[in-house]
Amino acid sequence: MQIFELSFVAAVLLAATPILYAALAGAISAQVGVFNIALEGQMLWGAFAAVAGSYYTGSAWGGVLIALLSTALFAVILAVGSARWKADPIIIAIGTNLLALGLTGFLLRVLFDVSGSFSPRGLEGLPKMGFLADVPVIGPIFAGQTLLVPLAFVVIVAVGLWLKATPAGLRLRGVGEHPDAAASLGVNVPSFQMWATILGGALCGIAGAQLALGNVTVFTENMTAGRGWIAVAAVMLVAGRPLWLPLACLGFGAAEALGFRLQGIGAPQQLTDAAPYAITLVVLVLTRIRFARSRKVSV
């Protein structure tokens, strides 16, 4: 029984990790006042770049690096467009999401001459932490995971502390809270917004890499399948408190993992697929009831 439960914890972590990286990207953007809904497309591009990178370099970590760099580059469109040129980040993001979907499918055909999915023999996936196998409790949870899984939590805590306790973090929060005030104190607002969005791209690249080289070892067209949107919802849920992100994302991870379990005992896949979205929506509504009350008073 204990093994069963620990393996469930492992499944939850596995499902939550890509969402966690992407949600952190979204949360950093939110901190500087950019509504970033480009996560889905960036994660998809990251997944493709990771698989292509691993294939060409022969090393999974090479794939991660290429995913990180190329997705940061991909995020430059959103970063420069919204911060420097004051374009609508929502419209840019709708465009880049479509672009990522089209471009990954296109390149899949042009570079690898396959359509649908790509997993050549010898494609290097990220190594699992098998050396932990004999450690009680930690072993069953982490032995089958990649290093990127625990790293996600480290990165979130580090970013949370950085935002809270460093001058640069304070400025970054100020940019989102009151851009004019920040600007009058000599903070370069567009530059903060730009670099925060590019950093978000790098994180989405890692999210995609974990999805395509950690959770599985394959690239499939549209394999992110809405995870980027769940991440956007998670960002809304924690409303500017990045340290709460793990809780939100683990909740979604649990919904997905539970769905797999239920599928295993015969629940129809269509309904378990819908579960994360339904749960996300319900949780969003529940957490917003206070918002609704305050609105009723003011209107």
Next chain:
Amino acid sequence: MTSTPTKPQPRARRLLATALRHPAVVPLGAVVLALLIGAVIIAAAGLDPLTAYAAVLEGSLDPRQLDYTFSVWGFICGMALAAAIPLRMGEFNLGGNGQMVLGGLTAAWVALNVPLPGILLVPLAVLAAAIVAGGFGALSAPLATRFGIPIIISTLLLSPIAVAVVSYLLRFQIGEAGSAVAQTPRLPEQGRMWALGDLSYSNTGLLVIIAMMVAFYVVDSRSAVGFELRVVGANRRFGAYGGVRVGRLAFGAMAAAGAAAGIVGAIIVMSSPYRLIDGALISPGYTFAGLAAALLAGGRPALIPVTAILFTILQVGGASMERSADVPRQLSDVLQGVVIVVLALRTVLDQRRTERSSA
């Protein structure tokens, strides 16, 4: 132009400046730029852009194809309406897929189960689809006004739920027994869209969609509601201050958008092959082609039929491009994305202009 290109006379320059400020310049420029970027991508892939684009045109505008092309144009126009109506008030409806499949499901259920003659059954099925999908779309309005969940997020979260539920119902509840594909039985004769002459793809559904576009044009330009939509789109606070009930307006706009998508779903299901097939409504990507057309038109009703032509050509011609020029059809998605990005980035021009005037 009579002036030499090196030193334009003031009048010619003024004419040129006026011409550049024409509202059609930005969308046209976005399309041209997107096609150029597309050409670079094709060339970078070691393929021939000219052959590819020629194949796109040939595959979509060949006289024998026009019947099919027009039917797709209708679907894309309908989904463009689903995006454009909320866009007019500054909201994004990204849940067209869910609204469309719910409409398709409703129409199929009505056509299969209601014993009425065709003259009543066809309008009833379309109306039922509009009501169910419209109600589903309208859900997003109270979620936004009561709970502060942006319409763009709630439509995106609601859509896959609807798609999954319809897919489940098709596979396990109302699908045709013993069929390998999850699909409804063929709709009875009286539950099919009326044919237009001897065309095999375009049917009266196309006229329904054209009527919807005319209705949107009239409401948008001639009615108080249309004015309120545009005022709220331009400045939400000003609209609210001026007495517009934004919540109610959002409810109406999302209901109308959902209804438009639902009607598209109904028309597709009631056209050949006269069934609701799992995944068949969403796989052609009408929702995002429609969204791209609506964005390119800036939500303006009169421009939607025009911008929809472009995305119809890309959509229909994509398959023949793949066949004869060996360029993957995903290029259509790439071009849609590039058009939207380029359109969004048009602000760089405003930026330049203000920089120059302030310098």
